[in-house]
Amino acid sequence: MMKKEFDLKLLENADRDTLEALSGKYTAVGSKEAEKIYRRIMKNTGDFDEEVQVQGVELYRGSIWKKALAAAVTLVIIAGAAGGAYHFAGLNKNRPDGISDNEAAANGSIYEKLRKNREYYNLDLALWDITKGESYSELDIDTEKFFDFMDSRGTAEELAPQDFSAGSRSVRLFFNDMYAEAGGVTYSFELFDNGTFTWKENDGGKERMTYHRFTDGSSSYEELMKIYLENLIIAEIENVTQEEQELLLRSELELLLRNGFDTRSANIAYFRPAGKDQSIGYTVSDTEGFRKALFGLEWERADSYSSENSYLLGSIGLNNEGGMQIIYKGKERNYKLKNNDQLDVFRTVIAKHLILNKFGTDASKEDILDAFNRDFGGKKAEFRTDSGQFTKGSAYIITNYSGLKNELADLEWVTCKTDEQLIYRDFYTAGAIISRNGYLKPQSGGVHRCAYKLKNESDTEKLREICDRYMVADMMSELTDKLRDSADSYENLKGTFSLSYQPGSTDFYINGTVECDNKNHELYLYGTGYELGCLDPRHDLTVETAVMGEKGVFSEGGFGFEYDSSDPYRYMLQYDRLYDGIIALSERYSREYGECRVSKEEQENGYTKYTLTCGNSYTGFTVIFDEKGRLISYELPNGYHFTLETYEFDSPYFVSSDIPAKYEDIKSRANEMQGVR
């Protein structure tokens, strides 16, 4: 047998306990050798058959570590994605020490134990990849950087083994108690590219493992990669084999490409034609795909890089001859394709991922129709004057969506940039963004690299006419919005009002005062007048109502009651609580008279009058707001008419009378009077 300078001869000719220990933990025979032995046995027993399938023989004991790894690899293969995550759930079953994770947790944090003895440990690093295994390792790296990294991360979530999901790459750190100053306990830390990590403690062969996750996902992994790899790269490590150099180059490229593509500027590329000052703009269609495609090519270091006929994406330069330059920390790093055979592939990758920003090309009718989102209902649109965060939109009704789309698509359009300012001025959101300035921006899902603008500016009027024809302001929405906002459009009010009710049988006329303290949600109205019945003589009236938040009380002559101020049928005397009532009324009218619509009329004094019409001609109600959206008057179809005759909003001298006391007073009278009338 092969002899070596170091030889574990002591283990030879061992006792049964040693043999049990050896066979229990270590694989003595590989699968190929096992197949060979099995065939030999079959020959010995006379059962030999060339077709016998021995590959299915599963060895009972192998390296525990290997089995876990093999299981993980198998799962990834089943999942069909080397880059996907997989579960390490089976790992705990194979724990050699047999201790449960509950016990492990009870023994305290592995990290905290290590941290206490940090000065005794030296640190080795390895990079692991699901497809290649460990691709690079480095000894005696800076330990303190790791503790700074961990401390800056804060508390991480601890996971149950079955909830643990490893990534496809990892940074492995091995903490060695080289001089047994910390009792020979060793630790290993493995951080995966999805932000999950494990801690493993080995205390004289007794192992425990805990599972965790950083809440910021992959950024922890990248941060740790940066912390250690940039030092390694800059150090230009010597004394490594050719193979290790190549592995190092892969890690370096991975880091630098990740870093290069992880910037906003990597979405845009510029091509610099030789001998010309002007750059041509390109859009990167899929930065992640582009990064992976570049990483998938074989590179080697180069002494120089030519920027003639090259593309520049942020800190990455690519030239047509298969050269790549990445600027990292102010230093230029040059690479070239290892084999010229890959030049065509390289150029194809560039052609696939860099899209020429050719604006101004004609768009077809189909292009315009495709710009509209297929899932859009086509009933309602919103109009906005700008895209500001606090700008409110107005509701519009689309009368015929397919007509709107077709007529717009019949206009002549050309492609334009999506960030043209005029797209976001006076625009409708109606399955696509339609700007009255002659622009259309697709909303059909995915990333749109261009918008459209009218080829001829003279068509802008046509577009506006189409918009006006197919989209009409939804005044009902506008009115209800205004009613909703009305109560909040001032802080206080004192004024006089007139209220009349002329149903034609028993009419009444009341004049009085109104007082509203919006800050405290208090309202008080007091009015006097008279009632005229067709048979009754004139009958004097005193009407009084007070509202405190959600509760109201009302009294009139010999009758009174308490009510819920949100009750839509009690709004008449609440002055500014019309919103629910209007909605309720319009719903009732549309059931009785047919579909209701609201028209708007701007008055000379700047006030706005809204009129609800239902069915053919039934006038539901009218509401008038002043120029600041404050309710001035309303009239219902049953002859009920409320008007603020004089008013002062937001007076700095406003002092409310004691509305709570008045509320209590009315309430006590109302209770006495209940049912008297």
Next chain:
Amino acid sequence: MKHSEYQELLKKDKDKAQKALFGEYLNYVYTIVFNRLRSCGSREDTDECVSDVFTDIFASYEYRPDPDSDLKGFVGTVALRKSAAYYHRLCKKAGTVSLDDGNTGEVPSGEDISEAAETKERRRRLLSLIDSLGEPDSTIIIQKYYYGRSSREISEEVSLSPAMVRVRSSRALKKLRKMLSDNDISV
């Protein structure tokens, strides 16, 4: 696998039963045989001996009537005896004989017992120190310095490149030497 389970399987499908038994005990048998023949046999000798062990087991065990008999114990005993026979044939010298060597009829002396107990303890401590290297280093050390496997063979088992196996093994060996020296263990 228990004797009764093996018997049950054997009734249904002999090939499947033998394959299951082989799968379950190959590593154990191979460990025993290799351990015995390591100093003088070739890998081919080891394979042949392991094959013979299983041939004997398959030939004799199915007829054993005792359903409670210890299958693992039986497998281990066959492997020890067979490997001792191979050892005597191949190495042609008596040398030291394991206490567990079922092929010897000699009664060990008190001195032998004491020395064997001491050696056993040293082995236990050695394995414990190797274990403490953690994976994959402990596997690399055992495969390289005990089973004599090449970096390429080991690389398949531990999913590292051969170069990485070399790097790790030299580091692990450095650590192990230090630990052995500190614990006063010579190998």
